[in-house]
Amino acid sequence: MTVDLDTLASELAAGEAQPVATEPVTLVIFGGAGDLAHRKLLPALYNLHVDGLLPPRMAVVGVGRKDIGDDQYREFARDGIQRFSRRSLDEERWDSFASSLFFVNSAIDQPGVFASLGSRLDIIEHERGLAGNRIYYLAVPPALFVPTVQQLSHARFVAPADARPFSRLIVEKPVGRDLASARAISDAIAAVFDEHQIYRIDHYLGKETVQNILVLRFGNSFFEPLFNKKYIDHVQITVAEQEGIGTRAGYYEQSGALRDMIQNHMLQLLALVAMEPPRSLDADVVRDEKLEVIQSLRPLEGEAVDMATVRAQYAAGFDLGAPVPGYKDEPGVSRSSRTETFVAMQVFIDNWRWAGVPFFLRTGKRLPKRASEISIHLKEVPPILFNRDPHRRLDPNVLTIRIQPDEGFALGISSKVPGPRVRIYPVNMDFRYGSTFGGSSPEAYERLLLDVMAGDATLFMRRDSVEGSWHWITPILDRWAEQTTDPLPTYGAGDWGPPEADRLMESAGRSWRQL
Amino acid sequence: MAPALAALWRSVTPADIDTTLPDLWRDAARDSPVSRALMSNLVIVRHGARPPDDEVVHLEAESNIVRIAERHPARIIVLNYSPDAGRACAPRQATIGVLTFGAGAVRYGVEVIAVDEVCAEASVPSIVRRLTRGDVPTTVWWTADLSRARPPDPMVETGRQFLYDSTGWAEVRLGAARATAILALPHAPDLADLNWQRLAPLRSAIVHGLRNELGAGAPVQNGVMIRHRAGEPAAGWLLGAWLRRALRWTSFPSIEASSNDDEVVTVTLAGERWEMTARMNSQRVLVAGTGEPPPFSIPVPRQTVADEVISELRSLGRDMHLRETMLTLAT
Numbered sequence: 098m099t100v101d102l103d104t105l106a107s108e109l110a111a112g113e114a115q116p117v118a119t120e121p122v123t124l125v126i127f128g129g130a131g132d133l134a135h136r137k138l139l140p141a142l143y144n145l146h147v148d149g150l151l152p153p154r155m156a157v158v159g160v161g162r163k164d165i166g167d168d169q170y171r172e173f174a175r176d177g178i179q180r181f182s183r184r185s186l187d188e189e190r191w192d193s194f195a196s197s198l199f200f201v202n203s204a205i206d207q208p209g210v211f212a213s214l215g216s217r218l219d220i221i222e223h224e225r226g227l228a229g230n231r232i233y234y235l236a237v238p239p240a241l242f243v244p245t246v247q248q249l250s251h252a253r254f255v256a257p258a259d260a261r262p263f264s265r266l267i268v269e270k271p272v273g274r275d276l277a278s279a280r281a282i283s284d285a286i287a288a289v290f291d292e293h294q295i296y297r298i299d300h301y302l303g304k305e306t307v308q309n310i311l312v313l314r315f316g317n318s319f320f321e322p323l324f325n326k327k328y329i330d331h332v333q334i335t336v337a338e339q340e341g342i343g344t345r346a347g348y349y350e351q352s353g354a355l356r357d358m359i360q361n362h363m364l365q366l367l368a369l370v371a372m373e374p375p376r377s378l379d380a381d382v383v384r385d386e387k388l389e390v391i392q393s394l395r396p397l398e399g400e401a402v403d404m405a406t407v408r409a410q411y412a413a414g415f416d417l418g419a420p421v422p423g424y425k426d427e428p429g430v431s432r433s434s435r436t437e438t439f440v441a442m443q444v445f446i447d448n449w450r451w452a453g454v455p456f457f458l459r460t461g462k463r464l465p466k467r468a469s470e471i472s473i474h475l476k477e478v479p480p481i482l483f484n485r486d487p488h489r490r491l492d493p494n495v496l497t498i499r500i501q502p503d504e505g506f507a508l509g510i511s512s513k514v515p516g517p518r519v520r521i522y523p524v525n526m527d528f529r530y531g532s533t534f535g536g537s538s539p540e541a542y543e544r545l546l547l548d549v550m551a552g553d554a555t556l557f558m559r560r561d562s563v564e565g566s567w568h569w570i571t572p573i574l575d576r577w578a579e580q581t582t583d584p585l586p587t588y589g590a591g592d593w594g595p596p597e598a599d600r601l602m603e604s605a606g607r608s609w610r611q612l
Numbered sequence: 613m614a615p616a617l618a619a620l621w622r623s624v625t626p627a628d629i630d631t632t633l634p635d636l637w638r639d640a641a642r643d644s645p646v647s648r649a650l651m652s653n654l655v656i657v658r659h660g661a662r663p664p665d666d667e668v669v670h671l672e673a674e675s676n677i678v679r680i681a682e683r684h685p686a687r688i689i690v691l692n693y694s695p696d697a698g699r700a701c702a703p704r705q706a707t708i709g710v711l712t713f714g715a716g717a718v719r720y721g722v723e724v725i726a727v728d729e730v731c732a733e734a735s736v737p738s739i740v741r742r743l744t745r746g747d748v749p750t751t752v753w754w755t756a757d758l759s760r761a762r763p764p765d766p767m768v769e770t771g772r773q774f775l776y777d778s779t780g781w782a783e784v785r786l787g788a789a790r791a792t793a794i795l796a797l798p799h800a801p802d803l804a805d806l807n808w809q810r811l812a813p814l815r816s817a818i819v820h821g822l823r824n825e826l827g828a829g830a831p832v833q834n835g836v837m838i839r840h841r842a843g844e845p846a847a848g849w850l851l852g853a854w855l856r857r858a859l860r861w862t863s864f865p866s867i868e869a870s871s872n873d874d875e876v877v878t879v880t881l882a883g884e885r886w887e888m889t890a891r892m893n894s895q896r897v898l899v900a901g902t903g904e905p906p907p908f909s910i911p912v913p914r915q916t917v918a919d920e921v922i923s924e925l926r927s928l929g930r931d932m933h934l935r936e937t938m939l940t941l942a943t
């Protein structure tokens with residue numbers, strides 16, 4: 098009896114650990130010599146290579162206006178890896194990785210340039226035995242997203258959905274700056290790529306702890322029964338950045354904290370914490386459930402925006418004791434700027450599970466430290482037995498999911514201090530990825546790039562979710578845009594935001610968690 | 613030095629603290645596993661201090677730090693705070709360490725961070741907030757005389773508990789006024805006074821004496837007399853304020869320095885036909901009355917400063933009696 102090759106391969110592969118991505122592919126990075134490629138993408142690809150996770154046949158082709166050749170591009174990559182990779186550079190592995198890197202000098206907004214790009218790609222693919230599967234990565238300024246996609250279409254670079262060889266598109270954030278512009282970009286992209294070919298990056302979703310939220314909730318039996326209005330008092334989500342805006346004034350002045358952080362990362366985190374159990378881990382099933390949460394957010398419009406949100410801008414202050422300038426003194430920022438560098442808000446999810454449970458979101462630049470976490474605060478135990486003394490209230494239980502740094506989670510519980518008296522102390526049951534599993538967790542971009550190669554869209558944002566978020570955010574932006582004369586609250590660099598943010602919490606009878 | 617099994621130290625720039633600590637942990641765990649223990653943050657403020665020439669020698673010699681770390685695993689942060697309005701000095705150097713205790717499965721370690729010099733008042737919170745871990749309670753331990761040096765409000769407000777020792781206060785009522793000003797802050801921490809804790813045996817001896825030895829209903833009519841050891845007036849005034857409040861008097865009882873150096877403090881309460889005197893020294897509180905029963909005594913626990921600090925770190929919550937006493941003292 099003869100066995101065909103596919104069957105033979107399947108027989109042999111059964112029981113072996115399955116590689117995630119095996120199909121040969123060409124990754125074309127538009128903006129391949131930019132900051133994102135330097136700091137994140139090239140180091141991520143190198144680490145995937147070291148781990149043996151990249152497809153055996155692959156090429157990475159950077160595209161940009163810089164007048165450099167392959168060798169200089171490899172130097173650029175090497176520098177990025179040396180400076181930003183979680184692993185130090187190993188010469189042997191580097192050599193084999195470097196041979197798959199190429200650079201094509203091309204201005205994507207000039208007509209006709211894709212013809213020469215196409216012929217160069219054909220040569221590379223031919224030489225490396227690649228079958229023409231392509232992933233196009235839009236690591237260019239957002240204004241170039243649509244022109245690039247249109248060029249791809251005109252040059253016939255895009256295979257139809259489900260065709261082989263495949264074409265996939267990775268879109269960086271931000272997709273739009275309000276609902277209308279997000280729709281316009283999505284419409285233009287949808288004219289060329291099918292939704293199943295589009296991978297919208299939210300790098301937060303690639304972080305190990307964020308992926309663990311689903312495991313924590315649905316892989317353990319003692320959390321999920323508590324995740325509802327009966328036991329949860331409130332939830333806090335904080336994404337704190339220690340840095341100011343640095344050299345990114347051009348981008349940030351157009352964006353602000355609400356667009357930069359809340360519209361995407363923080364609403365996605367909220368959705369993961371609050372979603373109903375999906376019936377399977379299929380990408381669209383998980384994304385359907387997340388969308389449900391976004392669509393259940395109680396709308397904030399008109400005066401409700403003023404009650405439930407606080408925006409502020411950092412003033413001069415300190416970073417670990419060293420003086421730092423205020424936002425308006427940063428290079429490239431207008432003296433009359435009203436761009437918010439801090440947002441705090443109280444939101445409600447109007448569904449059966451979460452009715453009446455406030456979710457507090459807080460994000461800002463130039464806060465005391467870089468730290469992101471979700472904390473789920475359980476209701477207090479009744480004021481009987483151990484919680485009777487109003488001056489010595491027990492700390493309520495808190496489940497904390499730390500996203501960065503020091504990824505992990507902790508459960509704050511009350512415990513008796515050894516000794517004859519009943520003295521109760523809040524202790525943490527603490528799990529840290531670093532010390533439990535050893536070594537460093539993969540970077541978010543490693544996981545996300547690998548998923549695109551494998552065609553798994555679970556950790557990427559679907560169009561309806563992006564637009565759902567903008568639909569909810571846009572009335573807040575509109576309200577703020579109307580308020581052109583009210584003074585914007587400020588906070589000193591190195592503070593945890595303005596006093597108004599504390600008052601938002603205190604008026605709800607709670608306080609922000611220290612990070 | 614207390615039995616720290618190992619201490620690993622590194623001198624770094626402040627910006628490298630977060631990235632270097634994991635290296636120290638890795639080194640600490642090289643031969644056998646060590647778990648990171650963390651029950652609270654203890655911020656020790658050395659006021660007016662120039663950084664010592666050799667911070668490591670200094671930290672290891674300060675057995676308080678090692679003992680506290682061992683028995684109440686806290687992230688210990690030492691700030692050399694020398695306020696100087698004219699200078700905006702940012703810390704240039706930090707000494708970080710991992711101290712490990714125990715062996716085998718119960719080997720654990722704690723982190724110590726000492727920052728060389730901090731002078732701008734407004735810059736202090738940015739340092740404390742960065743270095744403390746938010747998921748555990750923070751205590752700020754002001755080691756200077758509160759009546760001589762006032763901590764900046766934002767520093768005080770970074771803690772859940774503000775710890776001090778009134779024993780050596782030069783001006784007791786000024787110290788109390790500053791302590792009560794802390795209580796009025798928008799994010800006021802709870803107060804903890806090591807001296808108040810040391811006087812606990814005396815307070816409970818007085819309560820026991822009044823309640824059980826004199827018979828019910830004997831009013832304190834003839835006065836209260838407090839004598840304190842020379843140079844330690846705070847003990848006398850704390851007890852004076854405590855009694856004044858309970859007696860609802862409008863003025864303080866008589867408080868004076870004593871020539872007897874053996875007794876820390878002596879309190880005499882008198883009614884129409886009775887008198888009770890409680891004397892506290894470093895060993896015991898002895899209570900003697902005018903009536904029938906013979907004197908009784910309560911031992912004073914032998915505690916190091918580290919023991920006392922640990923006890924405060926573990927008593928989260930508001931000590932209403934200390935609070936009221938400080939308020940009375942400040943009026």
Ligand SMILES: NC(=O)c1ccc[n+]([C@@H]2O[C@H](COP(=O)([O-])OP(=O)(O)OC[C@H]3O[C@@H](n4cnc5c(N)ncnc54)[C@H](OP(=O)(O)O)[C@@H]3O)[C@@H](O)[C@H]2O)c1
Pocket residue numbers: 127128129130131132133134160161162163203204205206235236237238239241269270271
């Ligand atoms: N950097 C980050 O950490 C980060 C984080 C999240 C999202 N993003 C998103 O990622 C994208 C890239 O960001 P980035 O920070 O890497 O920006 P960047 O450093 O400015 O890089 C943009 C790249 O695009 C290239 N480019 C610009 N105009 C071009 C044109 N007409 N034709 C060909 N190439 C052109 C530039 O190369 P030449 O000037 O040589 O042509 C440059 O390499 C943006 O959409 C950004 O919003 C970045």
